[in-house]
Amino acid sequence: MRVAVVDCLATGSTGRRLSSVDVIGSGPRLVVGILKKLGAEPHLVECERVLSSGADVLKGFDVLMVSGMSSDIRSAFMVLRKWRGRGPSIAGGPMCVEYRDLLKLGFSAVVWGEAEISLPALVRALDSGDFRGVPNLIFEENGRLVANFALGYAEEPLLWSFEPDTESVRSYRYFWACRVYVEVVRGCSNFYRTTIPIKVPEVVECARCGICRFGELESRISCPLGIPPGCGYCLVPRLYGPARSRPTDRIVKEVAELIELGATRVVLSAPDILDYGRDWLVKPSPLTDPRQPPANLDALEKLLSSVTSIPEFKKREVYLMVENVKPNLVTDEVARVLGRYLKGTTVNIGLETGDNEHHVRLGRPSTIEEVLRAVKLLRECGLKPYVYAIYGLPGESWRTVRSTIKVLKKATKLGAERVILYKFRPLRGSAFEGYPPPSSRDRKALTLKKFVDTLEISFKKKLVGKTVRIAVADAYGENTYIGYTLPHGPVALLKSGDDLRNKIVDAVVLEVKRRKVVCSPVT
Numbered sequence: 001m002r003v004a005v006v007d008c009l010a011t012g013s014t015g016r017r018l019s020s021v022d023v024i025g026s027g028p029r030l031v032v033g034i035l036k037k038l039g040a041e042p043h044l045v046e047c048e049r050v051l052s053s054g055a056d057v058l059k060g061f062d063v064l065m066v067s068g069m070s071s072d073i074r075s076a077f078m079v080l081r082k083w084r085g086r087g088p089s090i091a092g093g094p095m096c097v098e099y100r101d102l103l104k105l106g107f108s109a110v111v112w113g114e115a116e117i118s119l120p121a122l123v124r125a126l127d128s129g130d131f132r133g134v135p136n137l138i139f140e141e142n143g144r145l146v147a148n149f150a151l152g153y154a155e156e157p158l159l160w161s162f163e164p165d166t167e168s169v170r171s172y173r174y175f176w177a178c179r180v181y182v183e184v185v186r187g188c189s190n191f192y193r194t195t196i197p198i199k200v201p202e203v204v205e206c207a208r209c210g211i212c213r214f215g216e217l218e219s220r221i222s223c224p225l226g227i228p229p230g231c232g233y234c235l236v237p238r239l240y241g242p243a244r245s246r247p248t249d250r251i252v253k254e255v256a257e258l259i260e261l262g263a264t265r266v267v268l269s270a271p272d273i274l275d276y277g278r279d280w281l282v283k284p285s286p287l288t289d290p291r292q293p294p295a296n297l298d299a300l301e302k303l304l305s306s307v308t309s310i311p312e313f314k315k316r317e318v319y320l321m322v323e324n325v326k327p328n329l330v331t332d333e334v335a336r337v338l339g340r341y342l343k344g345t346t347v348n349i350g351l352e353t354g355d356n357e358h359h360v361r362l363g364r365p366s367t368i369e370e371v372l373r374a375v376k377l378l379r380e381c382g383l384k385p386y387v388y389a390i391y392g393l394p395g396e397s398w399r400t401v402r403s404t405i406k407v408l409k410k411a412t413k414l415g416a417e418r419v420i421l422y423k424f425r426p427l428r429g430s431a432f433e434g435y436p437p438p439s440s441r442d443r444k445a446l447t448l449k450k451f452v453d454t455l456e457i458s459f460k461k462k463l464v465g466k467t468v469r470i471a472v473a474d475a476y477g478e479n480t481y482i483g484y485t486l487p488h489g490p491v492a493l494l495k496s497g498d499d500l501r502n503k504i505v506d507a508v509v510l511e512v513k514r515r516k517v518v519c520s521p522v523t
């Protein structure tokens with residue numbers, strides 16, 4: 001069975017990546033790895049290639065599988081049109097929460113949550129054409145929606161019994177210059193809930209029974225009132241469950257193979273890298289507490305030292321990075337361990353709102369003081385903290401906006417490398433599903449945006465005159481090249497009469513243009 005696995009992640013409504021252009025997620029490679037082990041013949045294809053190539057790249061496949069986020073539905077639909085109903089079409093990844101729309105658009109079925117739970121039975125069902133026994137598969141039968149939801153989340157031995165396919169990384173253009181994500185933790189330990197009333201399927205307000213904050217770890221999995229776990233705007237704990245850590249040796253093996261294939265930038269991917277190994281401390285209970293136990297320093301140290309001891313790391317220029325940390329888990333010792341292995345790289349810290357009461361009401365596990373402390377400690381240990389905020393959140397007021405501005409100023413003084421502001425989008429299936437996104441004329445949102453834009457300009461101005469290292473991916477018009485700042489930074493344009501493609505060069509930043517920097521190579 002030949003399966004086309006199409007990666008639509010972050011392609012939005014255009015079929016092309018407009019942001020996160022240099023990211024290669026781990027999900028589609030995992031799907032390929034699972035399918036290979038099950039005896040199918042999968043082939044990974046970038047969405048842009050399916051849509052922009054003159055040739056019919058989907059020709060000769062028996063099954064289409066498309067992976068994307070909720071915001072990528074339009075791209076997924078464009079891929080489906082190219083498929084022209086040549087065989088079953090399956091949608092999956094975080095966009096599974098939009099299953100009604102995906103089925104309406106014409107997908108044969110939608111995989112809910114973790115691929116390991118559904119794919120073994122799905123591969124058998126694709127032969128027989130009978131989907132009824134496939135767990136976590138949603139489809140229509142005689143005009144009726146059928147969903148066989150499995151109880152719980154993937155557990156060992158099923159979990160980690162498949163390996164993401166490393167060879168498939170070659171399917172991505174410029175993979176050698178991209179940030180290749182390697183899964184190290186599945187799910188998130190934050191099973192606190194928002195205390196802002198949910199509106200879907202009906203209005204419900206937290207009864208403050210305390211189960212999700214102080215109850216036994218097992219009991220925190222579900223709220224008696226049905227309020228989804230985690231921060232109100234997030235879907236990770238609901239879709240992917242409590243934090244579970246991947247064995248260190250498997251991570252090391254995958255990273256080694258990726259480097260051998262030519263990867264230059266590896267990101268240890270986790271909703272929170274500091275959850276790594278915390279679940280082992282509470283086993284067999286699920287890790288549903290975002291604060292206790294503290295970070296597992298031994299596990300973290302072992303992970304980072306093992307990965308950086310891979311001989312290939314020393315042989316050539318390779319960068320190791322992590323994604324997010326929960327600020328409340330950052331201590332002096334944690335910052336020192338991260339600094340030892342990740343100096344000069346970025347780390348993401350979620351502030352979301354600078355108002356303590358709002359922060360807690362959203363379901364965040366931290367306090368504002370912990371966010372600021374994390375910025376300071378991580379900076380002191382040589383990392384470059386990026387602080388994230390969201391505008392238009394439920395519960396936002398002039399007071400919360402003013403506090404957010406104040407806290408972002410403090411974070412910048414304490415060493416935040418950048419501040420990134422996102423617009424609130426109500427994700428289907430999250431606690432905030434029923435809330436509207438902010439209007440483009442919302443004055444509170446505009447005030448926050450203006451403030452962050454000013455900060456962003458000053459952050460970028462600081463880059464002018466500095467020498468940065470750039471992995472040059474491709475030509476970009478006459479005597480111009482496009483590349484990615486190493487280890488992580490803005491997309492760079494370089495002017496040069498020499499052919500710089502596939503090279504790593506040093507360049508001086510001349511000017512900053514919106515999301516890009518214009519540079520001149522150092523000769």
Ligand code: SF4
Nearest residue numbers: 193206207210212223
């Ligand atoms: S379990 Fe539900 S009702 Fe109880 S405190 Fe948590 S969100 Fe509120």
